[in-house]
Amino acid sequence: MNIFLQQLINGVFIGSVYGLFAIGYTLVFGVLDILNLAHAAVFTLGGLVALWLVQNAALSIWLAFPLATLLSGILGLVINAVAFAPLRHRPDTYFSGLISSIALAIIFESAALGIFGARTVRFPINTITVHIWQVAGVTITSLQIEIVLIAACLMAGLTWFLRHSRAGKAIRAVAENERTARLLGIHVDSIIAFTFFISSALGGAAGILFGLYFGALSPDMGRSIELKGLAVIVLGGMGSIPGAIIGGIAFGLSEVLTVAISGTSNLRDAVAFTVLFAILLLRPSGLFGRKQIRET
Amino acid sequence: MDLHHIFTQFYAVYGSLINFIGINSLLAISLYVTLSAGQLSLGNAAFAGIGGYTAGILTMYLNVPYMVALCAATLMSGAVAVVLGFPVLRLRGVFLAIATLAFGEVVRILAINLQITGGAEGLTPIPNKTQAWMIFTALALVGYFMAVLRRSRIGWSFASIREDETAAKAMGINTTWYKTLAFTIGAMIAGLAGAMSAHLNYIITPGEFGFSAAVQLLIYNIVGGTRIWYGPVLGAALLTALPEILRGIGVSAGPVRMGVNGFILLMVILFLPNGLVSLFSRRKD
Numbered sequence: 272m273n274i275f276l277q278q279l280i281n282g283v284f285i286g287s288v289y290g291l292f293a294i295g296y297t298l299v300f301g302v303l304d305i306l307n308l309a310h311a312a313v314f315t316l317g318g319l320v321a322l323w324l325v326q327n328a329a330l331s332i333w334l335a336f337p338l339a340t341l342l343s344g345i346l347g348l349v350i351n352a353v354a355f356a357p358l359r360h361r362p363d364t365y366f367s368g369l370i371s372s373i374a375l376a377i378i379f380e381s382a383a384l385g386i387f388g389a390r391t392v393r394f395p396i397n398t399i400t401v402h403i404w405q406v407a408g409v410t411i412t413s414l415q416i417e418i419v420l421i422a423a424c425l426m427a428g429l430t431w432f433l434r435h436s437r438a439g440k441a442i443r444a445v446a447e448n449e450r451t452a453r454l455l456g457i458h459v460d461s462i463i464a465f466t467f468f469i470s471s472a473l474g475g476a477a478g479i480l481f482g483l484y485f486g487a488l489s490p491d492m493g494r495s496i497e498l499k500g501l502a503v504i505v506l507g508g509m510g511s512i513p514g515a516i517i518g519g520i521a522f523g524l525s526e527v528l529t530v531a532i533s534g535t536s537n538l539r540d541a542v543a544f545t546v547l548f549a550i551l552l553l554r555p556s557g558l559f560g561r562k563q564i565r566e567t
Numbered sequence: 568m569d570l571h572h573i574f575t576q577f578y579a580v581y582g583s584l585i586n587f588i589g590i591n592s593l594l595a596i597s598l599y600v601t602l603s604a605g606q607l608s609l610g611n612a613a614f615a616g617i618g619g620y621t622a623g624i625l626t627m628y629l630n631v632p633y634m635v636a637l638c639a640a641t642l643m644s645g646a647v648a649v650v651l652g653f654p655v656l657r658l659r660g661v662f663l664a665i666a667t668l669a670f671g672e673v674v675r676i677l678a679i680n681l682q683i684t685g686g687a688e689g690l691t692p693i694p695n696k697t698q699a700w701m702i703f704t705a706l707a708l709v710g711y712f713m714a715v716l717r718r719s720r721i722g723w724s725f726a727s728i729r730e731d732e733t734a735a736k737a738m739g740i741n742t743t744w745y746k747t748l749a750f751t752i753g754a755m756i757a758g759l760a761g762a763m764s765a766h767l768n769y770i771i772t773p774g775e776f777g778f779s780a781a782v783q784l785l786i787y788n789i790v791g792g793t794r795i796w797y798g799p800v801l802g803a804a805l806l807t808a809l810p811e812i813l814r815g816i817g818v819s820a821g822p823v824r825m826g827v828n829g830f831i832l833l834m835v836i837l838f839l840p841n842g843l844v845s846l847f848s849r850r851k852d
Contacts, residue, residue, distance in 0.1 A: 306661050357837055365660060366607065370789050370836045373782060377829030385822035498672060498778060501665050509661075537680050537687070544672040551666040552654050 273408040278527045284415045286523020287422040288484060292477035292496055293503035293515040294426060295470035301510030302446040302466045305365045309350050309372040310474050311493030311500065312379035317343040317475025318482035318492070319387045325398055332398050336421075336479055343475020344468040350375055351467035356460070376493075383490040391489040394482060418480045425476060426516055429469065433512070442466055446510070499540075502547040508556055581811070582699065586767055588807045589702035593760035595787035595799035596709055597753045602793050603722075604749035605729030606656065609781040610667030611757045613674040614644040616776030618758025619765035620684050623693040626766070628683075633696040637762050644758025645751050652747040659732075671781055678773035689772030690765070697767040705763065706800070709756055713796035716752075725749055786828075790835050792842020801843055806831070 292314055299307045321339035324330045330338070354371035358364050402413040433439040441462050444452040453459050481496070482488040503522050507514025522543055529542045578585070594615055601608045618640035625631040625639055655666050678684045685691065716722045724745045727735040736742050765771040783806075791802025809831075810824050818824070839845055 306664075353833070361840070363840075367836055367840060369607075369661070369664075370785070371833060373786070374829045374833035374836060377832065378826055381822040381824075381826035381829060384825065385820070389821070494778065498668065501668065505662075505665055538676065540672060541676040541680075544669045544676070548666060548669040548673065551658060551662060551669065 275531065276407075277409050278531045279524065280409060280411065280415075282524035282527040283520055284419055284523070285484065285526065286520035287419050287516075288477050288480050288519075289496070289499055289503055289522050290516040290519025291422045291425060291473055291480065293500045293507070293519050294429065294512055295472075295474040295477070296500050297504040297507070297510055297512060297515040298429075298466060298470045298473075300504065301512075302442060303355070303368075303463065305355065305368040305372075306501075307350065307355075307372050307467075307470070308369060308497070309354065309376040309379060310470070311497035312376040312383070313343050313346050313350070313471045313474040314478035314481070314496060315383055315488075315490060315493040316346060316379060316478070318478035318488045319383055319392075319490070320475075321479040322392060322394055322482060322488055323387070325394060332394075332483075336476070339479055340472050340476045343478070344472035346379070346475070347467035347469075347471025348464055350471065351464050355467075356463075380490055380493070387490060389490060391487050393486045393488065399483065414483060418484055421476070421480060425473060426512075429473070430512060438462070438465060499543070502543055505547055506550055578699075584808060584811055586697075586699055586702055588804045589699070589706050590760050590764045590767065591787065591803040591807045592706055592800040593702070593709060593763070594757055594784050595791070595803040596706075596713065596796060597755075597757035597760065598784045598788055599793055599796060599799040600713070600716075600725075600753040600756065601749050602788060603717075603729060604725035604746055605732065606746055606749060607660065607664045607785075608667045608750060608753065609664050609778070609785070610651070610670045611753060611784055612776045612780035613667075613671035614648065614754040614757035615761030615764070615780075616674055616678065616771070616773070617647055618644045618761035619771040619776075620678065620690060620761075621758070622762035623690045623765045623771055624683060626694055626696070627690070627692075633694075633766065636766075637759060640762035641755045641759045644761070645755040648751040648754030649747065652750040653743070656743065656746045656750060668778065668781065671776065671778065675773045675777050678776075684773070687773060689770050691770035693765050693769055693771065695766060695769055697763045702763055702767075705759060710796055710800070717796070721745065721748065786832050788842075790832060790842060792839075792844035794841055795844060795848070798842050798844040805843070 292310075295313075296307065296310050299305065299310075317339050320342055321332070321335045324335035324338055325332055328335075350372065354375045355368050358367045358371060361367055399414060399417075404411050404413075433443060441452070441457045442465070444455065444457055445459055445462050445466075449459055452462075477496075478488075478493075481492070499522060503518040504515055505518075506521060507516070507518030525543050525546065526539050529539050530536050594611065597614070598608065598611045601611070621643040622636040622640035625636040626633060631639070651670060655663065655670070658666050679687045724735070724740050727738065727740060728742055728745055732742055761771075761776075787802035787806060788799045789802070790806060791800065792798030806828065809828065813819070813824055813827065818827075835842060
């Protein structure tokens with residue numbers, strides 16, 4: 272029973288990182304109806320840059336984290352300017368945007384390979400002080416708590432921002448109808464760029480937390496989370512932010528429970544992708560409907 | 568040195584590259600068929616895997632003749648595509664892409680976990696039966712088939728669905744039937760290519776048919792151009808040969824090769840939306 276509980280808790284921790292990653296995906300999809308496949312590359316670069324700052328610039332992780340997050344946000348601006356803005360008025364913009372973001376993902380990944388090498392690297396042991404607690408037979412580390420708290424703060428912050436701030440309302444207006452938003456005097460192009468900034472900053476932050484949690488970072492670590500992120504946002508409903516959070520945690524749980532029940536890690540992704548497949552066929556709008564970014 | 572000698576020497580050096588170009592061209596065409604009906608499938612790499620495993624298992628365990636194994640692989644991929652196609656092709660755009668991607672992942676995970684597919688290490692040793700002339704005969708036949716298909720009633724139906732699915736439906740075209748047909752023809756070509764590839768490389772592993780492979784097929788199509796069947800062949804040939812070309816001009820670092828790959832794709836989608844073939848043909852259709 273304790274092992275089961277332990278797995279549930281682990282699933283929530285890793286699921287919160289998936290959720291954070293997926294929010295960035297779903298935010299861009301909600302606003303623009305396009306899939307940004309370079310998101311996973313930003314996730315990787317965010318983690319690697321934070322590691323570089325800790326290791327080579329000897330910064331504390333508490334300083335490296337915001338800096339690497341900021342840099343990820345700037346990468347988002349680059350993605351928008353290079354891959355999406357020039358194609359926005361093409362009739363097949365969602366398809367060509369998908370392709371150009373794949374191109375950028377390849378370029379980013381090759382940059383990560385060139386700069387950081389192909390090896391798996393890890394944060395130095397003393398990056399963050401880890402306390403280990405035993406509560407009712409379940410092991411929880413301070414790192415896990417910190418990861419969940421950071422993820423939860425970022426998610427709550429984003430929700431508040433979209434609901435109450437002026438720029439957040441503008442983002443929702445553009446998601447609802449770009450034309451009308453433009454007529455209302457919203458500077459649509461800067462709002463879209465800003466959306467990419469937030470989305471990528473969150474993706475980069477997820478990469479850093481992922482690297483801290485697993486202790487390992489590599490240039491191709493974005494590949495597996497890219498598919499998981501897609502599964503999460505389909506599960507939660509494309510464009511829905513609460514859906515992405517709940518979908519992320521559900522996905523994290525399904526992973527650890529599959530491993531715990533089947534006893535092998537080979538089947539880890541099987542359940543998740545089968546569920547994804549079933550949801551697409553039975554309820555393509557996901558569990559939390561579409562376009563909730565407008566209402567969040 | 569006579570011509571024959573030059574040719575043999577060239578083939579001795581570049582033989583495997585030429586074979587890979589042929590296989591990749593077939594795979595690229597398999598996606599082209601689906602794209603020509605306006606459907607973005609990321610499942611074709613998985614269909615190649617299904618074909619490869621089917622043929623490999625048949626020749627390894629049952630001693631089935633090579634040609635029979637190829638036919639069986641083609642039919643098997645086609646059958647899976649029919650079963651998968653009817654439910655999945657109701658989805659549009661990105662959702663179809665994600666659903667086919669999920670299908671590909673399920674196939675990959677199955678291949679890792681099943682005994683008969685050899686698990687994570689892959690299926691080996693598959694007898695080496697594929698020769699260059701077979702690959703290129705298949706490519707020529709498929710190319711001819713594509714040229715005929717394009718001018719047929721089926722080809723026009725594909726094109727009308729690609730341009731506007733709702734309008735095509737309103738015109739009385741049975742879109743579900745034609746979309747499934749495009750999906751199935753694509754899967755069969757992919758299955759054939761996968762089977763030939765398995766009998767060329769002695770081995771087939773689950774990793775070969777994952778997400779990156781599926782995306783690579785899409786890249787061949789975009790770089791070459793999807794308006795005519797030889798566009799994907801051009802894209803596949805160029806990008807398969809790219810590492811050799813780069814080596815020729817003194818660039819051998821992995822990251823640079825990968826970066827150039829991405830850069831070409833980016834330039835094509837930004838400045839040549841109809842692919843490299845649009846450089847040669849003036850016809851705009």
